[in-house]
Amino acid sequence: MPIHDQGYRHYGGQRSAPGRRWAVIARAGVRTMFSKRAFIGLLLLSWLPFFVRAVQIYISTSVPQAAALVQVTPATFKDFLEQQSIWVFFITVYVGAGLIANDRRANALQIYLSKPLTRVEYMFGKLAILMGFLLLVTGVPGLMLLVLQILFTGELTFFRENLHLLPAITLFSVIQALTFSSTMLALSSLSKSSRYVAILYAAVIFMSQAIYGVLRQVTGDTNVAWVSLPANMTQVGSAIFRVPLQYKTPWPVSLTVLAGLILASAVVLERRVRGVEIVT
Template sequence: MPIIDQGYQHWSGRLAGHRWRWLAITRHGVKIAMRSYFLRYVLLVAWVPALVLVTTLSAWGLLERKSKLARIFSQFMQFMNPGVIAYPRHYRAEVWRLAYGYFFHVELFFAMIVILIVGPGLISRDLRVNALPLYFSRPLRRIDYFLGKLGVVATFLGMVLIVPAVIAYIFGLLFSVDFTVLRDTFVILVGATAYGLFITVSAGLLILALSALSRNSRYVALLWLGLWFVGGIGSSVLTAVHQQQRHYAYHRAMALRVAPPHGPPWGGTPAAHEPAVPTSRNWRALLSYTANLSRVGAHLLGTNMAWERLSRLEPTARGRRRLLARFGGPWYPWYWSAVVLAALLGLSLCILNLSIRTLDRLK
């Protein structure tokens, strides 16, 4: 039929629901991002900590079964307290929590790099070429556009954070061959998944908001680096100065043989009969974006709780305080970081709402 003839032709193709309209944007964004060889290299290297996590959980399962192979791995665990090695099932949950804690501590660094590669051009590129009218001339809402762009970030962060955590958990179950391991560690899987989703939503919306502020993706990348490094460096410097002041005040008070204005500089309380869990109101870590993410992750994974229980194996209160100050923490309330991240999330949503407009507002 000529194109000038008027008529109706029935659509014989496959109909798709409106709820999956954002998926086309995600697929296209992932396809473009995967063209970067540097991104592929980063994703490959990011799986190395996952292999370490799988090895750790599998080795602990063999240690619980008193396998002959466990003797080989036990030689690499001499840094742990002998009581933990002697009763591996008794301290199963604590070891799993700490293993996942170290895994996410390393993977958070790779997640920030992945976002630096993928995120800056997601919206700024559309603004530069004026592609928004093309998007919204189709049956596409702003929420679909945002979900599609967020799905690109979520895909790669899921490959770095969530998928390796779930795979490592499955391997840990297979090597344990004990039904009680599911009862003891299922909450850890839930916490790890929730932490991965929390990082994905928080960092994903933040990089989208930064990408909507400029048409140049290089400026967006610089903003992300500034948020990452400048905040982290400022927090580290202020924390180091605060610790130095505590050291000076404590040793000066001890030299004068008077009661120090606070506990020992390594945290905790000076009296042996008082609790060994250090408390801190140090707000300086709140300046670092990654430190706030780590604090929420420590709460979801329960790493501080695990260190508290392992510290009870130390014979003296002083040793317990030093162990907690060296490996545990941060000890300030986790909801402080949650409030800071919630404020950034609200700011990101406001920026996206004001920066991206549909066709009826593009006048």
């Protein structure tokens, strides 16, 4: 008579290839956020400007008398992405503040990193959650507006004349999402309290803007815009969309500041995301 083993049975299914395990973290995070009604409400609200812009595009193409008032230009798309920045802020705070802080609070980092999951995969998974949501309120509606423009006019003239718009929307959205996500993730790794992280993030964004406001008035020009994170983003956006720059700060300087911020965030994450805390 065969005797069946009643003990622990090891997993016999397929294993995902190394390097793709970040997707598990990302999927779990996305699912968690979609299970929150308040978040879905926030996401829906963040799409309201898209509908306003869609109406603008419709009117500009269908009502010739109003076309001059609501004219659609490459700046329309840049303005739309910039106006989404308040939603980007709220979504970054809502989704991002607890991404690593909550894991640190629950001592879950040790558990995650004791699995066949590298630190890079863990960080990439977390980054993917936030970037995914940010692109959902910037790049995705931005590109959809471009598609709507083509659909409403029924011709490709505007698209052909502004071929740079497609890569511009994509690139600017990615830069926005990457900068804000990596900054938030780095801050989230610094504390165990998501509330503390949220306020730190607000401080980084708004204090830099307030300091710029003071310096601009004191110096009398906009050369010092590089101290403000939102101003740097605007400057890079203007360069990408080929519209006149808003500040005197050269756009490569703004781009360097943003790149520096991403790099600094990466360094912070590298030091803080560890299974075991290193006390020095």
